[in-house]
Amino acid sequence: MTCEEFLTEMRDVLQTDTELNLDMVLGDLEEWDSLSIMATMAFIDKNFGVKLRVADIKAMKTIGDLAKKAGI
Numbered sequence: 001m002t003c004e005e006f007l008t009e010m011r012d013v014l015q016t017d018t019e020l021n022l023d024m025v026l027g028d029l030e031e032w033d034s035l036s037i038m039a040t041m042a043f044i045d046k047n048f049g050v051k052l053r054v055a056d057i058k059a060m061k062t063i064g065d066l067a068k069k070a071g072i
Helices: 003-014 034-048 054-059 063-070
Strands: none
Touching: 003 034, 003 063, 034 054, 034 063
């Protein structure tokens, strides 16, 4: 999966029309809540085989951090 594809998929996961980029701070996104966190964890696990823990999510600050953990 390319970086662009990852960002497109993350838009679907977050159910947002906002253009995403790797520098966006997760906490600044209105859509970043407990449900989107769970959806993100499932998305990363299903597509990249990486199981994230809540501690992993808390340590990540940007969409780029998610992409890096996924191996993008």
